[in-house]
Amino acid sequence: xxxxxxxxxxxxxxxxxxxxxxxxxxxxxxxxxxxxxxxxxxxxxxxxxxxxxxxxxxxxxxxxxxxxxxxxxxxxxxxxxxxxxxxxxxxxxxxxxxxxxxxxxxxxxxxxxxxxxxxxxxxxxxxxxxxxxxxxxxxxxxxxxxxxxxxxxxxxxxxxxxxxxxxxxxxxxxxxxxxxxxxxxxxxxxxxxxxxxxxxxxxxxxxxxxxxxxxxxxxxxxxxxxxxxxxxxxxxxxxxxxxxxxxxxxxxxxxxxx
Numbered sequence: 001x002x003x004x005x006x007x008x009x010x011x012x013x014x015x016x017x018x019x020x021x022x023x024x025x026x027x028x029x030x031x032x033x034x035x036x037x038x039x040x041x042x043x044x045x046x047x048x049x050x051x052x053x054x055x056x057x058x059x060x061x062x063x064x065x066x067x068x069x070x071x072x073x074x075x076x077x078x079x080x081x082x083x084x085x086x087x088x089x090x091x092x093x094x095x096x097x098x099x100x101x102x103x104x105x106x107x108x109x110x111x112x113x114x115x116x117x118x119x120x121x122x123x124x125x126x127x128x129x130x131x132x133x134x135x136x137x138x139x140x141x142x143x144x145x146x147x148x149x150x151x152x153x154x155x156x157x158x159x160x161x162x163x164x165x166x167x168x169x170x171x172x173x174x175x176x177x178x179x180x181x182x183x184x185x186x187x188x189x190x191x192x193x194x195x196x197x198x199x200x201x202x203x204x205x206x207x208x209x210x211x212x213x214x215x216x217x218x219x220x221x222x223x224x225x226x227x228x229x230x231x232x233x234x235x236x237x238x239x240x241x242x243x244x245x246x247x248x249x250x251x252x253x254x255x256x257x258x
Contacts, residue, residue: 026243216231
């Protein structure tokens with residue numbers, strides 16, 4: 001084993017560590033599944049109770065709305081400080097960005113409605129018999145949504161962070177643009193990037209990027225990036241990543257605590 005290490009062929013040290021006494025739980029894309037959000041919070045609380053951590057972080061990676069049936073209920077729950085003993089960070093996903101773009105008149109909402117916005121409208125009690133055609137219909141729908149959205153929810157969406165860092169980890173919804181410093185990343189990439197990021201072996205030197213956005217059957221640990229979007233709205237598998245020291249493991253609503 002020693003000879004292998006000297007020759008560079010031995011097992012490599014796994015990248016990523018957070019300070020002793022801290023723990024970070026990162027939760028993947030929820031997409032309107034309030035039932036799964038409640039379930040993962042119970043699992044996280046049970047896991048945390050087994051340890052004497054001095055500081056606990058709870059990071060939500062975005063995509064709280066669309067696709068699932070209870071977008072409004074998910075936002076209500078996240079506004080309630082879901083686990084009071086944790087420092088909570090809420091990141092913005094591309095679905096929140098698409099909702100705001102429609103609300104602010106920056107888009108006609110066609111794409112947003114097609115990839116999950118219809119379910120969000122229903123959860124807020126906004127009736128829609130057919131896709132809006134023409135400027136008048138789009139404006140009417142926009143005004144109806146604005147009237148139905150509680151101001152606390154609009155404030156929630158607008159105040160979501162784009163990324164955060166804890167120890168050697170960077171948390172973001174979609175990923176980062178490889179070769180660009182974190183402080184220079186474009187917001188659109190943080191919420192929407194896919195292929196260029198996924199193809200990069202090391203997107204941010206010295207950092208492990210934790211993300212969602214791209215659905216996988218099971219969480220993916222690629223050493224320098226960890227994907228925890230397990231398609232909860234359809235699979236009923238909502239995944240959380242647990243980081244403690246140099247340990248990485250997963251909790252899910254289908255598998256429980258490992």
